[in-house]
Amino acid sequence: MPPVNLKRLAQELNLSIATVSRALQDSHEVSAQTKERVKALADALGYQPNAYASSLRRNISKTIGVVIPEVNNHFFSLAINGIEEVARQNGYHVLIYLTHDDYEREVDITQYLTGGRVDGLLMSVASGSQDFGHLQKLYASKPAIVFFDRVCDALNTANVTTNDYESGYLATKHLLEAGCRHIAHLLLSGNLSIGRMRMQGYQAALQEHGLPFDETLVLTGYGDDEQNTELITDLLRSRPEIDGIFASVERLAISSYQACHNLGLAIPETIKIIGFSNLGVASLLAPALTTITQPAYEIGKEAARILLRAIEKKKPILPSQSLTLKSELFARKSTARG
Amino acid sequence: MPPVNLKRLAQELNLSIATVSRALQDSHEVSAQTKERVKALADALGYQPNAYASSLRRNISKTIGVVIPEVNNHFFSLAINGIEEVARQNGYHVLIYLTHDDYEREVDITQYLTGGRVDGLLMSVASGSQDFGHLQKLYASKPAIVFFDRVCDALNTANVTTNDYESGYLATKHLLEAGCRHIAHLLLSGNLSIGRMRMQGYQAALQEHGLPFDETLVLTGYGDDEQNTELITDLLRSRPEIDGIFASVERLAISSYQACHNLGLAIPETIKIIGFSNLGVASLLAPALTTITQPAYEIGKEAARILLRAIEKKKPILPSQSLTLKSELFARKSTARG
DNA sequence: TTTATCTACGTAAACGTTTGCAGAGGTGAG
DNA sequence: CTCACCTCTGCAAACGTTTACGTAGATAAA
Numbered sequence: 001m002p003p004v005n006l007k008r009l010a011q012e013l014n015l016s017i018a019t020v021s022r023a024l025q026d027s028h029e030v031s032a033q034t035k036e037r038v039k040a041l042a043d044a045l046g047y048q049p050n051a052y053a054s055s056l057r058r059n060i061s062k063t064i065g066v067v068i069p070e071v072n073n074h075f076f077s078l079a080i081n082g083i084e085e086v087a088r089q090n091g092y093h094v095l096i097y098l099t100h101d102d103y104e105r106e107v108d109i110t111q112y113l114t115g116g117r118v119d120g121l122l123m124s125v126a127s128g129s130q131d132f133g134h135l136q137k138l139y140a141s142k143p144a145i146v147f148f149d150r151v152c153d154a155l156n157t158a159n160v161t162t163n164d165y166e167s168g169y170l171a172t173k174h175l176l177e178a179g180c181r182h183i184a185h186l187l188l189s190g191n192l193s194i195g196r197m198r199m200q201g202y203q204a205a206l207q208e209h210g211l212p213f214d215e216t217l218v219l220t221g222y223g224d225d226e227q228n229t230e231l232i233t234d235l236l237r238s239r240p241e242i243d244g245i246f247a248s249v250e251r252l253a254i255s256s257y258q259a260c261h262n263l264g265l266a267i268p269e270t271i272k273i274i275g276f277s278n279l280g281v282a283s284l285l286a287p288a289l290t291t292i293t294q295p296a297y298e299i300g301k302e303a304a305r306i307l308l309r310a311i312e313k314k315k316p317i318l319p320s321q322s323l324t325l326k327s328e329l330f331a332r333k334s335t336a337r338g
Numbered sequence: 339m340p341p342v343n344l345k346r347l348a349q350e351l352n353l354s355i356a357t358v359s360r361a362l363q364d365s366h367e368v369s370a371q372t373k374e375r376v377k378a379l380a381d382a383l384g385y386q387p388n389a390y391a392s393s394l395r396r397n398i399s400k401t402i403g404v405v406i407p408e409v410n411n412h413f414f415s416l417a418i419n420g421i422e423e424v425a426r427q428n429g430y431h432v433l434i435y436l437t438h439d440d441y442e443r444e445v446d447i448t449q450y451l452t453g454g455r456v457d458g459l460l461m462s463v464a465s466g467s468q469d470f471g472h473l474q475k476l477y478a479s480k481p482a483i484v485f486f487d488r489v490c491d492a493l494n495t496a497n498v499t500t501n502d503y504e505s506g507y508l509a510t511k512h513l514l515e516a517g518c519r520h521i522a523h524l525l526l527s528g529n530l531s532i533g534r535m536r537m538q539g540y541q542a543a544l545q546e547h548g549l550p551f552d553e554t555l556v557l558t559g560y561g562d563d564e565q566n567t568e569l570i571t572d573l574l575r576s577r578p579e580i581d582g583i584f585a586s587v588e589r590l591a592i593s594s595y596q597a598c599h600n601l602g603l604a605i606p607e608t609i610k611i612i613g614f615s616n617l618g619v620a621s622l623l624a625p626a627l628t629t630i631t632q633p634a635y636e637i638g639k640e641a642a643r644i645l646l647r648a649i650e651k652k653k654p655i656l657p658s659q660s661l662t663l664k665s666e667l668f669a670r671k672s673t674a675r676g
Numbered sequence: 677t678t679t680a681t682c683t684a685c686g687t688a689a690a691c692g693t694t695t696g697c698a699g700a701g702g703t704g705a706g
Numbered sequence: 707c708t709c710a711c712c713t714c715t716g717c718a719a720a721c722g723t724t725t726a727c728g729t730a731g732a733t734a735a736a
Binding site: 046257 | 384386387388389390391393394399401408409410411412415416418419422423426431432433434435436449450452453454455475479563592595596599617618619622623624625626
Binding site: 345 | 691692693694695
């Protein structure tokens with residue numbers, strides 16, 4: 001059985017390939033009658049245009065790439081949800097790449113993507129990244145890029161983030177008002193602007209309460225959860241005065257719980273914990289975890305919208321299109337006053 | 339600046355396009371010296387082959403599609419992790435599509451995919467699907483398909499699943515041995531073989547303990563979590579004799595917790611709960627949730643391996659290549675003896 | 677009548693790659 | 707010297723689309 005492509009349709013209808021192609025695109029250059037005939041046969045034979053031929057010819061792939069550290073994380077999975085939603089509504093396909101917070105992988109991936117495979121890119125930078133040379137190369141090579149959450153300041157494009165400074169400030173203030181005086185701050189990387197912002201909020205709140213900023217209370221975690229639990233356990237053991245933890249990442253909040261369990265520290269009596277998290281079951285934890293929750297789904301949607309709009313209009317993305325959404329603080333048991 | 343493609347390289351090197359193409363593929367038909375020259379320039383100019391031209395010509399896209407109900411679910415996000423891992427190692431790209439357990443969307447998506455956009459497909463069927471006509475059409479249209487977890491028996495291909503009958507049996511038995519006598523079973527769809535298997539295991543365990551199978555204790559949930567919580571709350575209110583819940587899906591286990599909280603039912607004292615789940619924080623819940631945990635990451639990896647092997651060898655996938663991995667039961671507080 | 681305009685279709689080139697075939701030049705055997 | 711063979715390279719077609727351009731016929735304006 002011959003494949004069902006334009007040529008096949010054209011032959012069966014005694015038309016030229018051009019006319020068939022135009023008919024399927026509802027071109028005004030084709031008579032209504034012919035359009036009918038073409039569409040009827042196309043439906044009957046189940047014609048599906050060859051995406052690669054079309055992409056090649058038009059230099060448009062109707063595909064976007066999503067490059068993120070991990071997917072097994074509520075923030076990112078919700079973001080993907082939003083991205084996929086918007087993409088689908090606009091007839092775009094979504095390619096997914098995971099960096100596992102590894103710099104090397106991120107470099108590899110960005111290289112694949114310079115081939116025009118995608119029309120645009122949504123990205124959240126790996127915490128392990130130090131320089132952004134690979135991103136600049138990628139940026140120069142064409143596709144529109146929008147960063148979300150973990151942004152890269154070095155590129156002249158739009159970012160979709162949350163009010164990280166304010167959130168860091170409020171989280172810390174929340175702990176202070178609950179009575180904490182020695183607050184540890186856990187984060188993944190000091191290189192990312194997102195981490196710096198939260199850190200600055202943390203410092204501002206401390207200062208406002210007349211407390212010194214103690215560098216040794218800042219812990220930078222790795223990718224591996226067990227390793228992080230280990231690190232946090234060590235920190236808590238060696239610094240028994242710590243009475244509050246501000247975790248900048250969901251995973252570190254969980255590891256903190258584990259560490260406290262290990263050491264038999266009572267939450268919130270002897271130590272209070274607040275963390276960035278999109279964990280749906282935060283309220284069901286023992287004890288319920290106080291969270292700063294980012295609107296992950298909306299972030300994904302907005303980032304995708306900015307990207308697709310730029311692609312469709314063939315206009316470059318301007319930093320002025322950046323968006324800042326608000327996170328929300330849900331006070332729960334883990335930071336209740338002793 | 340002219341684009342950097344084969345033509346450009348050929349011109350600068352005074353070679354033909356054909357020779358350049360062959361050189362980059364390490365063809366034995368090109369002299370070592372020429373290969374060197376070509377590769378050097380390609381590197382220098384940052385040449386990236388046009389994926390669409392290549393796909394068009396070779397009729398191979400080096401891309402697989404992943405069609406799943408949702409991504410905000412630990413089982414699927416871990417599976418994606420495994421899939422992406424294997425795909426990347428083999429130079430494949432991963433397109434992702436979410437059905438949100440909606441039949442219509444699944445039909446739409448399968449239609450996109452009949453265009454030769456992907457070389458193969460990994461799929462977990464939407465719980466809302468009733469007939470599989472769309473899948474049969476898709477199957478007929480070419481690409482290799484491997485189902486995982488939520489399989490479609492109607493197609494003559496390989497499935498990667500877990501020991502669902504056994505798991506359903508063991509979960510129920512676990513509750514029975516903990517003292518439960520009125521066990522509700524929550525699931526998403528009775529149409530999927532996976533649901534039927536677990537249900538049969540549930541029934542077998544009941545029978546073994548001389549207990550009758552009570553249809554009214556079986557609850558079929560929807561997509562929306564709040565709605566499910568509502569349903570479960572109603573069930574528990576109207577049937578106070580229920581002293582055990584076997585949730586066939588992570589989300590239903592969580593909703594069960596919510597329902598118990600709403601009603602002030604003590605877990606595990608008055609009611610015990612076990613659920614299929616890949617929730618990392620299961621042990622941190624109040625109380626810690628007894629789970630049957632599927633090896634989601636391995637499932638993703640194995641499914642991807644079977645698929646890619648078939649693609650590379652251009653051989654059809656046989657049902658005999660199906661794999662059954664083992665789930666593990668983690669007994670925790672939520673099913674402890676009163 | 678001629679000329680212009682419009683409609684509906686066809687011709688052919690182009691997108692960038694891969695690959696069958698041919699051929700030029702060199703080497704070795706008879 | 708001839709013939710065969712091997713090495714390296716080029717020519718050109720093909721993959722399935724899209725689209726600039728051309729054109730035949732019809733209609734309308736002059």
